Amino acid sequence: MKLAAHYNKVNIVVTLSVLLIGAVIYFFAIDKIINNRLDEELGEEVSEVITYVHQNQLLPKQFDIDENQVEFIKTNALNSSPRYFDTTYVNPRKSGDKSGRAFEGGIKFKGDNYRIRIIKSSESTVYLKQIITAITLVLILALLTILSLTNRYILNDLWKPFFGLLAHMKAFNISESSSFILTNNKVDEFADLDNAIAEMSSRVKTDFQNLKQFTENASHEMLTPLAVITSKLDTLIQDETLKKEHFDQIQDIYGAAGKLSRLNQSLLLLVKIENNLIADNDNLDLNQLINDKIRQFQELSASKEIRIYAELGSKEVMVSKHLMDILLNNLLSNAIRHNQSKGSINIYLTNDKLTIQNLGLTVPLNSNSIFDRFQKGSTSEGAGLGLTIVKNICNVYDWDMKYSFVNNLHTFSIVF
Template sequence: MKLATKYNRVTLIASIIVFVFTGVIYYSVIHYILTDKLDRDLAIEEDEIAAYVKTYGKLPQAGSFKEQKVSYHLIDPAHDFERRYFYNDYFNESEQRIEPGRSLIRTIEVNGKLYSVTVTKSRVESEDLVRIIFLITLSITIVLLVTLLLINRFVLNNIWKPFYEILSQMKAFNLADKNDIQIEPTKIDEFTELNAAVASMSLRVKQDYRELKSFTDNASHEMMTPLAVINSKLDTLIQTETFSDSQGELIGDIYVAVGKLSRLNQSLLMLAKIENNLIGDQETIDLDELIRQKTRQFQELLQSQDINLKTELAGKQINMNKHLADMLINNLLSNAIRHNYKGGEIYIHLNEKELSISNSGSDDELIASKVFERFYKNAASEGMGLGLAISNQICNLYHFKLNYAYQDTRHVFKVSF
């Protein structure tokens, strides 16, 4: 539920309860006051009648005039009763209609006879008054509620605008992005504070991220020189004649390890470069031609493994950096060879929409969700586990989609353009 809706609902319910409650109290008080006034008028009339009886020893003329009616009834003295007020309807003769009234009834003794005296006054006026007051109150209530709703709708929405703006920016926030969060100035302190907090947080996060990245970058860079020294020293070492076979083998192993380390380093640097979007120079590349060229390059490797390569290439041009295109095909193809078995098969299919490279290999399906993670590799793999991560980054850079699937005992890598 939106904050404004929730707020609206709460204020609406609260104000309705308050208005109903105060309305009831208001109505009862006014009703009480008006009835009290009527009763006092009736009492004055009663006093006049009593005074008349006392003075003249007879009842005054019964009758109805204006908003008042007086009537007498002879009653049995055994049925004497207490004086009391009550509501009733009576016939107003001047208006010729039945009207609501307030009456006072009492007994009075005239010359030894007991009469009941009923004085009735019309309640029409006071009822009208109450009705008008009620209507005014009701309309004020409605006007107030509508105003409240309108305020909530327009003013609140307006007030919350900076909040939604910063929210949408936070949703769009991307660590690797170069743009920072843009702060719109607002007059509301809370939002100013929120904006400042978000801005400083995003800056800090980006700063940390940059530092971390440049750390990887610099670390890999700094490692290159010692690696170059190791390599050159080894090259010098092997020139110094006479090695026993086992020494030679040891040196051979060191070479392989140093080679792996420098390739690892280069891959890390490459990843950092792609992530930082430092790859420029796009050109139009005939992908089919590139694949043909790569398969020629891998020819001997394929032959030495007796791998049967089948290709089905339609002409396809893509716009990307030549070196990255090279690297992408290289990685996918060398994976397909490396994770194959002797006498296995590789099938490359290229059309306008996608490139798929499938190979026979181990029966274990790779974990599709992890296969593109850095340093993910299965136990049998001799690689570093960066090739697919790099391939994936390259695809992301050009908004291609790289997928893995295990279909009919084949590992399929598919690039959708």
């Protein structure tokens, strides 16, 4: 759920709760005020009735006073305490029961006890309560409607700078030379966020350029001494006066230097791939590339008597030829190097997937770490960067790289 929806939900729930509670309190307050007013009028009516009785020594008849209903009921009980209450009564002039407010108390007349009851019509007050309730409900609905519209349109306009900043952040590319675009907004918080993002992007670009320059310089500077070491080792190996133990030591040094050179090239390649610095994309026939790569690895696979079965459909991809060559090299070389003697490799290509299967260890690899840097098997002689490079190349082109172990076959699939 979006932030605006959360805000609208909380705002409407709180507003509605406050309005409903306020409406209930308001209704009972009005009801109390109206009842007090009616009780005051009933009190005046009672005074008039008592004055009438004392002056005329006669009990008034029903409806004798302002058409209010007055009843005198003879009783043996002592005078009861006066009380006011809501009731209904029958008005002969109107049909049906009518609502009213009543007073009931005791009076003594000519030695007898009477219970006096005066009922005053409250129909006008009931109608007034209904009008007030209806107006209150209409105001609540109108206020909720206005709040919803305000939150939907006005607040959305207030959030536009935030979404603008978010769009700029999503489009931000660390390798581009252009600076972060500031948005001129009048909200102080968004202006501070804008400036903070601009400063952060500037520092990130500077750090990236420094790191890129350092990596390139370090890689370049390492190549020269490695080339010198390799050249000197080539010369020493050709020396016929070398003893066997010296020759073996030089071979070890030669192998370590070659491994260091390959590691340097792999790390530099990873930096370029991760920062999308290789952009020579072409429309390539993947079927043809795989067939060419199978022919290139024919001698290596034949040395281990590995059978390669290929079922290749037609597939064209827009990709860097250099990166695609590295990807296929790593996958096929791994499938051959980690295969069994007299094993097999299956290659399937469809319009949406490339699958390479090979025999090897009888236990599955760790799918959670297999694509991490420097993760390799105990029998591997590589640097553990091959599958990391493959995974990063797939990430560049939004391909999904998967590993599975089915029927004793290590399966690597690329979903286009």
